[in-house]
Amino acid sequence: DSGVTQTPKHLITATGQRVTLRCSPRSGDLSVYWYQQSLDQGLQFLIQYYNGEERAKGNILERFSAQQFPDLHSELNLSSLELGDSALYFCASSIQGTPNTGELFFGEGSRLTVL
Amino acid sequence: GNSVTQMEGPVTLSEEAFLTINCTYTATGYPSLFWYVQYPGEGLQLLLKATKADDKGSNKGFEATYRKETTSFHLEKGSVQVSDSAVYFCAPLFGGSQGNLIFGKGTKLSVKP
Numbered sequence: 001d002s003g004v005t006q007t008p009k010h011l012i013t014a015t016g017q018r019v020t021l022r023c024s025p026r027s028g029d030l031s032v033y034w035y036q037q038s039l040d041q042g043l044q045f046l047i048q049y050y051n052g053e054e055r056a057k058g059n060i061l062e063r064f065s066a067q068q069f070p071d072l073h074s075e076l077n078l079s080s081l082e083l084g085d086s087a088l089y090f091c092a093s094s095i096q097g098t099p100n101t102g103e104l105f106f107g108e109g110s111r112l113t114v115l
Numbered sequence: 116g117n118s119v120t121q122m123e124g125p126v127t128l129s130e131e132a133f134l135t136i137n138c139t140y141t142a143t144g145y146p147s148l149f150w151y152v153q154y155p156g157e158g159l160q161l162l163l164k165a166t167k168a169d170d171k172g173s174n175k176g177f178e179a180t181y182r183k184e185t186t187s188f189h190l191e192k193g194s195v196q197v198s199d200s201a202v203y204f205c206a207p208l209f210g211g212s213q214g215n216l217i218f219g220k221g222t223k224l225s226v227k228p
Contacts, residue, residue, distance in 0.1 A: 002158060033215070043159075043204065043218040056215050090158055102149050102208040102216055106158030 003027065006091050006107035014115055018079040021110045025072055025093030031055070032074040033094075033104060034066055038087040048100075049074055078112070086114045117142050117209040121219030124202075128195055128226050136190040136222045138179075138205030146207040148172075148181055148188040149216065153202040162190075162203070195226045 003026035013019055025032050034046040036059075045058035049068035060066075063081075068074040078085060088111050092104035122137040140146065147166045151159040163172030168183035177192045190203060205219040 002160065004158070035218075042220040045215050045217065048215060058215065092159075100208060100214050100216070102147050102164065102206070102214075103161055104159075104216065106160065108156070108158045 002105040002107065004091060004093050004105050004107035006089075006110050008110055009108065010111050010113075012113045012115060013081060015081055015083060017081050017114075018077065019081065019112065021076040021078070021089050021091075021112075023074045023076070023091030023093075023107060025074070025091075026105055029093035029095050029105070030072065031094045031100075032068055032072070033092040034060075034074070034076050035090040035092065036087045037090060037109070041087075043090075046076070081112075081114045083114050086112055088112075117146075117207070117217065119205055119207050119217055119219045121205045122222050123220065124222040124224065126222060126224045128224070130197055130226055130228050131194045132226075134190070134192040134195045134199075134224065136203055136205075136224070137187070138189055138219060139185070139187045140205075140207045141186065142207065142209060144209075145183065146209050146214075148179070149206040149208065150177070150179055150188070150190050151204040151206055151218070153204065153221070155201070159204065195224070197226045197228055200224055200226045 005024040030051045046060040048056040088109045092106045149164045150162040152162045163174040165172040165181035171180045202221045206216040
């Protein structure tokens with residue numbers, strides 16, 4: 001158990017819909033990272049937050065947004081969903097912001113299926 | 116630009132066989148290097164790391180050496196077990212103070228008894 005909690009574990013929805021994925025980092029960790037894992041693209045970095053502020057952005061679509069709340073949990077919002085958004089979405093946390101040490105603790109992921 | 120190339124799988128081995136999974140990177144500097152492992156149905160977890168040239172990371176019988184000359188960080192294990200069946204990801208940390216891990220495509224390892 002990494003200590004990172006993600007909900008929901010599975011989600012099935014239709015094209016055009018909006019979903020919210022939630023992540024609770026390990027106790028004491030200030031940084032939260034979101035990754036998307038799909039068969040064709042592999043594991044893609046989406047976005048990082050540190051203590052409530054956006055710290056780094058990766059390959060995140062404009063239809064996606066995220067935030068980190070004062071209690072340090074984070075939410076990833078995916079809107080106008082397309083079939084290609086079907087993937088496993090991972091949250092990871094670490095105590096550091098920058099420089100990033102590379103030592104991340106991953107949750108078990110939220111599997112999104114868009115029909 | 117910065118990139119990572121990892122040996123494609125799947126790799127199927129018999130128990131007690133020797134394992135090598137190749138990983139090379141392209142970078143303007145000298146990134147820290149990591150191997151992560153993903154067991155079935157779980158999230159990724161850090162397996163080992165090396166932060167500078169010639170460093171050797173090791174954990175659970177796995178080893179990898181940071182080779183600056185060949186920009187490589189190959190993962191090895193002398194005798195694999197069925198419990199090592201998982202997907203292995205090579206991940207350099209590029210980008211200095213704004214750095215983030217960039218993961219390779221992953222190599223699926225299956226170990227048969």
